[in-house]
Structures are given as structure tokens and as C-alpha cells.
Amino acid sequence: MTDASLRYPGFYVVGRAIREHRMARDMSLRRLARLMGTSPSLLSSWETGERRIPAVPLGWALGLLEVPAAECHLLGRLHAESERASYVEGNDSGEISLQRAYDRYTLHTYEWAPKVVPDLLQTFGYAHALPGARPQPDDVDQEIFARRVRQVDRDSRHRHTLLLGSAALTLEGVPAEVVQAQLQEITSSPNRWQVDTRIVPADAAVSPTIESFVIYETAEKAFTVVLRHEHSTVYLSDLTTVRRYKSTFDALQRVAVAYDPATSC
Template sequence: MTKASCYLPALLALSASLRKARTAEGLGLRQLAHKLGVSAQALSLWETGKRAPAIEDVAHVLGFLQVDSAEYNRVMRLRRQLEDPISIEALDASPTSQRRTLEELAVRIFEWAPHVVPEPLQTPEYIQAMAREHVVAPDDLDQAVFEHQVRQLGQGWTAQRTVLLGAAALKPATGPQLQALRAASNGPGLVVKIVASSAAKTTDSFTIYEGTGKTFTVALQHQDNLIFISEPDTVQGYRSTFEALERKSFACNEYQPNKSCDAPRWPR
């Protein structure tokens, strides 16, 4: 297995799933390794994503731990994805999902959000404005805000993150949202910049996760699915696109929504 393949999202999700299945049974790593007849070192490498277990080994672990059939099929599907540079999963917030695993293990994250402010950065005014656009009844607005805030609690960011926002993403509540972004940009580990509409030639959102050892995975959302790409040439294309957008971006404190900011410029 190559160094880059050690960071395939399917492998990270697989390792997290094996570890979760073991701890759910209250078994220590050495204890389970002894019962399985494998070395503790091998099991540790499987659970940390540093080595891919054979498909027979995955079946052995899951069978011994007696995981239910739905989880068994999900984890076995992850194992079969390991040799594929593209993997797909349903859009969810499962603790063992590929996206959550990448979020937890990433060193740096680069996000392009042309149409909607990422949920952890949304203000109540922004959420209410979006709800009104979707013709939510007035009595349901408070509930919409509450549900968004509950989801935000589970989306804390630990890695260094750069977020590029398309100017159109601010429109539901430009004033309050921009003020909140200016405050958030002063915090550690987070950079937020605005890309003017004329410079935002790329319409689709994407996220780039950088792992240790300069390994990268791109996540794209398509309808109800997330697509993860680890193929080097494709990943490099998205990295180049992000760098080009960042060169045309404005710091939140510099961006003036009521003035023309369409002229490309180098950020300070």
C-alpha cells in the first residue's frame, strides 16, 4: 500500500468502525487481538488506518464481535472501496462516516462555499432568512433556528480551516452575517474570505482535507450523497482552483457589499 493510499477516506472510516465495534463490547485492544489470534500490533495498525486489513480479517473481526447485519454490510462495503480512488456515501452525520473521520484527522481544511454559509458560521438571522425563503410558517422559524443550532453543536472545528465564501452566500442576511464572520475571522485556526460574484467562476462547492504527510482528499456533495476523491491529478485540480479563488478573495474586514469589489486583487 502506498503512502497516499493510507489516507483514503474509506480506510479512515473503516479503521474508526473497527475501533468502535471493539470498544462497544468493552474489549481492550490486546484482549481482542488474543481472542482473534492476531498480534496486537496488527490490530492496532488496522484500527489507526495505517494498514488495510484483508477482507477476510475484517469479516473475522466483525463476526467475532457479532455486529448487526446492517453494520456488517456497511463496514465490508468500506473495505471493498479501499482500492478505489473515488468513494460515495449517503449524506449523514454518523460518527463513523467518512466525512466525520476526515474532519477529525485533518491537519488543515480548505472549503469553497459559493452559495450557502457553512452551518457552524450561520447566524440566527441568516437561518431565519433562509427559512423564510423556503416558505416556512412564522411559528416554525424559532424551531428552524433551534434545529440548526443543535446541529452546530456537533460540528466543532479542530483543524486549521480556510473558508472562501461566494458573495451570493451572504445575501439572505448580509449585514448580520458579515459582522459575525468578521468576528469569527479573528479567532485562532479559522480564516474566512469573500470572493466577489464576478470572480466566482466555479459554481460547485467542495472541501479539501489535508492529512498528515501532505495527503489530500476532496469531498463533493451530489444530491443526497457525498463523493470523496483521492486521485492525485483530480485533487491537484481542485487545489489549484481553490488557490485561484483565494487570490481573488477579500478579507471579511475589507469586503464592502455595497461597493464594487469585482476587480481581482491579491489579498494581504
């Protein structure tokens, strides 16, 4: 694995998408390479993220594999950003977030959520009860359903390490039984989401006031830090930033404790 691929996880995410669609169609590496007019070794280096696939071969691969148009567009956007160590995506563009590609094609998510259970893991009851939830129940239900689809899209090997701040257990206006049911669903063992959830106490040595963040890890140990703000989402892959956020997460994890419904809420 080259230094470039470790620095730019987008190389790997796009390559893995090609590989998974190829395997889903039961197509050999040699056959796809032949159809694309390239060598199996070069195609393999694109799939493993050792090299960045050029835009034209990417289009050929996605077309030959009959990848749905929405995902083609998503992977095209990610490909365009894949040589940057950082980039910003507007949240009001009306397009599917690039974060969906990371959700689907990486193998480990590390998430710090100091105040509320992350969107992707929210139950229907919890989402409806949150302060500021959409007034139309159908809108909330449709959004939660879309999140469930994202969960199903994840690789079965994907692991999610979630650290919740204690404030997430005592949300104003959300009934204690709703919070308890939400936490029970994501902490039950075994659970279908493969989420390892722990709580960071308010009096922990590491300040629980640190803002929320997500770190995605690929099978090749390439990392992307994702910071979601009100109007934009920032993706950071430079090594200094990654090490800083991973160090923060490790410190939070050291003081985190298992969720105990008997003493919570």
C-alpha cells in the same frame, strides 16, 4: 505509509477511528491486539491506514471498544467503500452522511463556498433567514444543534480553511446585519471552530463561478474531494482529481482577501 493508503483515505479514517476509541478507553495497543487475537504490529498498521482492516476484525474492534451502534454503522459503510477511489452516496437515504466521518477523523478541511456560508458553520439567525429555510423554526434549530455536535466531535487540532465568494455577503432576502453577525462569528480570532475565513472578490482573476467543493486532508496527507449535489454526495480520491481541485483551491486562495466588516455588507 503505502501508496494504497495515500490513494484511499478511507483506510486512514477507519483506522484512526479505532485508535481514538481505543485511547478514549485507556486501552493499550497490545491489550486490544491480544483481545482480538492478532499482533500489535498488524493492529498498528490498521490504525495508521497502512493496511485495510478486514471486515471481521473491524467488527471485533468496534465491539470490544463498545463503539455506539450509529457510529459502528457509519464506519462499516465507510469501510465498504474504502477501496474505491470514488463513490456516490444518496442524500435521501435517511442515514448519517459518510461526510461526518471525514469531519471527525481528518485534520484539515479546505472549502470553497461561492454563494452561501456552509451548513456546518451557520448560526441560528443565518439559517433561519436563508431563502428556502424550513417553515418550522424548531426544525431549523434542531438541524443547527446537530451541526454544533459535529463541530464538537472534531479533533481539537482540526483546521478549516474557508473561502467565501463575495455573493455570500449580499444574499437576497437576508438582512445585512444577519450576514455580518454570521461572518463575525466565523472570522473572530481566536474562534472555537479554528476556521480561517477569506473572501474571493467577484472581480478576481479566478472565476468565482466555480461550484462549491470540499477537500479533506488526513494527517498522512491523504485527500478526499467531496461534491454535494441536490440528491447525492460524490467522494473522489483519485490523484488526478485531487490535484485538479487542490490546484483550483490554491488559485482561489491566492486572490482571496481578509473579511473586513467595515467595508462589507
